[in-house]
Structure formats: C-alpha cells, structure tokens
Amino acid sequence: QVTLRESGPALVKPTQTLTLTCTFSGFSLSTSGMCVSWIRQPPGKALEWLARIDWDDDKYYSTSLKTRLTISKDTSKNQVVLTMTNMDPVDTATYYCARGYSYGYYAFDIWGQGTMVTVSS
Amino acid sequence: DIQMTQSPSSLSASVGDRVTITCQASQDISNYLNWYQQKPGKAPKLLIYDASNLETGVPSRFSGSGSGTDFTFTISSLQPEDIATYYCQQYDNLPPGYTFGQGTKLEIK
Numbered sequence: 001q002v003t004l005r006e007s008g009p010a011l012v013k014p015t016q017t018l019t020l021t022c023t024f025s026g027f028s029l030s031t032s033g034m035c036v037s038w039i040r041q042p043p044g045k046a047l048e049w050l051a052r053i054d055w056d057d058d059k060y061y062s063t064s065l066k067t068r069l070t071i072s073k074d075t076s077k078n079q080v081v082l083t084m085t086n087m088d089p090v091d092t093a094t095y096y097c098a099r100g101y102s103y104g105y106y107a108f109d110i111w112g113q114g115t116m117v118t119v120s121s
Numbered sequence: 122d123i124q125m126t127q128s129p130s131s132l133s134a135s136v137g138d139r140v141t142i143t144c145q146a147s148q149d150i151s152n153y154l155n156w157y158q159q160k161p162g163k164a165p166k167l168l169i170y171d172a173s174n175l176e177t178g179v180p181s182r183f184s185g186s187g188s189g190t191d192f193t194f195t196i197s198s199l200q201p202e203d204i205a206t207y208y209c210q211q212y213d214n215l216p217p218g219y220t221f222g223q224g225t226k227l228e229i230k
Contacts, residue, residue: 037219047157047165047208049219060217063122096164106212106219107155109176111164 002026004036004097004112011118012087018117022080022097029055029075035102036080038071040093041114050095053080054102089119123147123213127222133230140196142225144209149189153212156185156194159224160205168207169194204229 008020020038027034038050051071052060061069070083080097094116098108124147134140144154152172157165167176169185172192182197196203209222 039219046223047210047221049221052217052219062218098164102217105170106153106214107167107170107176107210108157108165109167109170111166114164 002099002110004099004110006095006097006112006115008095008115008117010116011120013121014088014119016087018082018084018087018091020082020084020095020097020115020117022082022112024078024080024097024099024112027099029053029073029078029080031055033101033103035100036073037098037100037108038080038082039096039098039108039111040091041096042090042093045093048093050084051082052100052102058102087119091117092119093117122218123150123211123220125209125211125220125222127209127225129225130223131226131228133228134199135230136199136201138199140199140203140227142194142207142209144187144192144194144211144222146190146192146211150211150213152188153214154185154187154192155210155212156183157208157210158203158205159208165208199227199229201229203227 004024035054037052053071068085094114096114098111126145154172156169159165206224206226
C-alpha cells in the first residue's frame with residue numbers, strides 16, 4: 001500500500017523559512033521513473049503545483065516560485081523535503097505531497113492528507 | 122506557461138443527470154490532461170488520466186475525452202456521493218511543470 005504523509009509547522013511568521021517533510025512508504029524514489037511533487041491549496045482556492053524531484057535527483061520548480069523553493073530527497077529515509085523562503089501571509093495554504101512519474105504517466109496518483117500552514121505574525 | 126481555463130466554476134444538477142465540465146489549454150498539450158475529484162477537507166483523488174483513461178477502481182460513470190486544447194469530463198448519471206470540486210490538470214514537458222484548472226464545484230439541485 002502506497003502512502004504519503006506531510007509534516008511541518010502549522011504556523012510560521014512572515015519572512016521565515018518553511019520546511020516541510022513528506023514521508024512515504026510503498027514505493028522507492030530510487031526506482032526508475034518515480035517522482036514526488038509538492039502541491040499547495042490556499043483556503044477556498046485552486047491547487048498549485050510547486051516542485052518535483054525525480055528518482056535520478058532531477059529537480060523542477062514552479063516558474064513563479066522557483067527563487068524561493070528548494071526540494072531534496074533522502075532515499076534511505078523515504079523522505080522528500082521542501083523548503084520555501086521568505087514566507088508571506090499569501091502562502092497560507094494546505095501543502096500536499098503526491099507521487100508521480102517522470103515519464104509515460106503524468107498524473108499524481110497518490111496524495112498525502114495535506115498539512116495546513118498559516119503564515120502570521 | 123500553459124494556462125488552463127476550466128468551466129463552469131460551479132454547477133448544480135439533480136441526481137441522475139448527465140454532468141459535463143470542460144477544460145481548455147492555452148496551447149496544444151496532446152493528451153497530457155488529468156481529472157481529479159476533491160471532497161471537502163480531503164486530498165484530491167485521481168479519476169481520469171491521459172484525457173480518457175479511467176483510473177483503477179473509479180466508477181465507470183466517470184469519463185473523459187479530448188486532445189490538443191479542448192477536453193471534457195463527464196459524469197453520466199450523477200450520484201449523491203459525486204458532490205465535490207473537480208479539477209483538470211495539465212503536464213508540460215518543456216520544462217516539466219503542471220497547471221491545474223480553477224476547479225468546478227458540483228452541487229446537488
């Protein structure tokens with residue numbers, strides 16, 4: 001059974017750096033073609049893709065947020081970490097990690113439950 | 122970046138109705154188009170991938186069609202448990218990136 005679970009602070013202050021961890025099981029990020037993405041959703045708004053890391057450590061970022069994002073993985077721990085710098089109240093959202101594939105199938109087939117992050121002083 | 126225009130933004134229909142949602146891409150995306158269902162407080166669930174393929178375990182009343190820039194998502198006979206918000210999502214491979222539509226909130230009339 002494939003599962004993903006997000007963890008991180010529920011509250012961050014403006015200008016701080018957010019660090020989120022996605023811990024997964026049931027698949028390996030060392031398997032060819034596997035990838036994990038981060039996606040967020042502000043309250044009452046649409047989904048927004050943030051970043052992706054592939055099995056071979058290739059990394060891709062949202063054009064609008066790439067200067068603030070860093071994605072990394074620890075294959076031995078089955079974890080993917082996302083950092084977002086210079087947090088602002090508009091970054092208040094539920095942050096999801098999701099499994100994907102880097103070729104042949106470009107959907108997010110399994111999602112974590114999400115973690116709500118509020119940015120406020 | 123490729124933009125996705127999803128319509129309508131909200132929809133009210135009766136149980137048993139046929140429901141259709143459309144998504145238009147700002148440029149040709151072949152069949153790199155997926156559909157998700159999101160119920161309140163829950164993560165999105167993949168329903169349709171590559172425009173027209175039903176994800177395993179998803180009821181056959183859900184279907185998708187289209188290619189290029191115009192795509193359609195259909196529920197053939199609306200059920201009470203289908204009340205949710207539906208999103209389309211495209212994939213762009215140059216460079217790799219994803220865009221979601223603005224969502225369609227589906228309610229029971």
